[in-house]
Amino acid sequence: MRTGGLLGLLVALLTLPVAPSAQAGDILTEMSAGRKYALQSKAASDEAGKPVCASAQTEDAGNQAGKLRARTDCGVPGSLGARETFTLHTGDKGARAALRSEANGLYVSAEFHDTDTHFGMLRARQDGSIGNWEQFRTVDLNDGWFALQYTFTEGGVSRNYYVSAEINSNGGDEGLLRARATTTPGSWERFKLLRIDSPSRPPAAASTPKRSIQALTWNTCSNNGACAMNEFSDDAFADAVVQRAADARADVIFLQEFCEKLAKPLEHRLEARFDGGADTWDVRFAPIQHQMAGTKDQWAQKSCGRNRGAYGVAIAVPAGNTWYEAVELESPAGKERRTALCAAVPSWAVMACTAHFSTGGADYDDPERDDQQAQASYLAEQAAEYAGYRPVLGGDLNASPTMTPEGSSVPVLQPLYDLYKECDQPANRLTTANHKLDYIFAPGTATWSGCALGSSAANPSDHIPLSGTVTLPAR
Structure with a gap:
């Protein structure tokens, strides 16, 4: 946990333009992709x-x-x-x-x-x-x-x-x-x-020339009382994300441990900070769920607390996005049902997906890490299923590159490495105190450059942001 050095962070945030956390008529839950x-x-x-x-x-x-x-x-x-x-x-x-x-x-x-x-x-x-x-x-x-x-x-x-x-x-x-x-x-x-049910397929993707995209992933720890982000006001939370997006010059932002009602304040803050003004960003959300007691297929969204709606993952993409979908991941029985969230950017021919896998290892939801590996397989295959779109995936996957399920020699995340190239290969720098748990993947035909970790000196989360530039071939 890194909670020191907040003075430097606050000084940096004071340079941001002022923007409202919500605008008249906003429904703070309207960007949710939950059931x-x-x-x-x-x-x-x-x-x-x-x-x-x-x-x-x-x-x-x-x-x-x-x-x-x-x-x-x-x-x-x-x-x-x-x-x-x-x-x-x-x-x-x-x-x-x-x-x-x-x-x-x-x-x-x-x-x-x-x-x-x-x-x-x-x-x-x-x-x-x-x-x-x-x-x-x-x-x-x-x-x-x-x-x-x-x-x-x-x-x-x-x-x-x-x-x-x-x-x-x-x-x-x-x-x-x-x-x-x-x-x-x-x-x-x-x-x-x-x-x-919502519409099942995204709009047709455009044919595009070679394109470079700056991607950022960050577990914001906004639901964890041990993290500073949990105590931030809505505006201070949005400002902290925007500052890291500015540092990374991000075009796409993958966020985990995110509270639903923070999506609109973040969207407005992004639009105030970056050139382009209003209606240039969309922030979408998908919840993590619990099965309702006594039911076979009714799932309720996990509460984030502090009247911030549901708890889950979010993604910030250009406002050209008109289609997004929650991808429910099979998870250990009786535990949180984890999720991924995919959002289409048709003009880029990019399907951007964020995910947060189950916790694995002894005393956690998935002790033998079998479900984690199944989640990696499903996400890898699902992201490749959107015809005409090139997947760019980011998230907290709760496993290091070398962790394996109990009794297996195949790493938990191998299904993703088989289909995609990760930003920080082969350095695999640590994104938490002891492990690399955060990743950004792109197709094997893409190239990565400038992969970097954010500063840990004034980090209000227990994860360090990871960012990089991916260059996608023409489509």
Whole structure:
């Protein structure tokens, strides 16, 4: 850990232009590539008898804003918009989860303070940390449906309530979702989470001449209380990344241990610092996940804490990027499901991907490092699958070039070395206190130059930034 020498860093940051951390109308979660779901009710149906999905009524005002109602047809392609789209989030490794609306970026609360007919009403309205009113358990009803169970505690007494979709309700609240049923769940209390898939293929890549790209990778350690970055304000965090990007003259930035809501502040800071102005950078994010308890294929995004959204990886690319995709990596059972994130830059014919592999070795998620090697194989193959694009990969892969799985002689990262050329070959300088864990790979036909480590003197993370210039042949 290197936390000394911060005075020099702060002096350097004072030279940066001032830029807002967020702009009016920004939803700080809109650049996330995490799994998205629709919430389907068994009880509710449209006039044709089709099941409907819950909608967050963000056009309402006052204490009605964001209330959830089962009212939108689930079966018609294109019928589900942002108001019917939710993501799952967890702060306790999948035991409970919170729903977050894509329409306004707010968590759904069960409002138990209201003692009238709206007791337990579900509203997408919480902008702070996830609390008890925002967390539910999924209860498998063994018939393909599940119940959403909230726990309300008052006066030291806890009581469980199931969410109901109030069909045939009076007073203009048809289909309102309320956490209010205390008996065995019936049809009003039966729900499904339907995964909403994003477009599967990027746009066509352009034909380009030979091109040189400056790439930077850095594990920012923003979720680790032992790292200085964890305590930085949003602006100070963005400034620290921008300073290292300026030092490396970076065109593409790979980031790990990143908090989702830092993406927009970083994007604005990059645009303020570098020539080109507004709308010249895009910062995308993908979460690391936990499997929801009692489910087979429902995954909740790991919370980053400090009201910074989910925890995962991010990538900063030119604003010509219009397509990005989370690449979920198979991970040890019962542990964090790690991820990669790929973003297309069509005008460069480059697919830039960042990744953070599972921790390996004794007393860690993957003690024998088998899953790490499988993650390397999958990423190596997946990155090469985007037709017409040349992969450039960066990240914290949590293994050194020589580490091998238990009982194997093949290094963990050999699948990547078989297909790609790494920035710091053969020097393999250490990017943490004891190991090289951070990498930037490019196709074997590319050439690297100027591969360098950032200064460790004023480094607020437990990883040292790695950067280099890759020259890609014409395509």
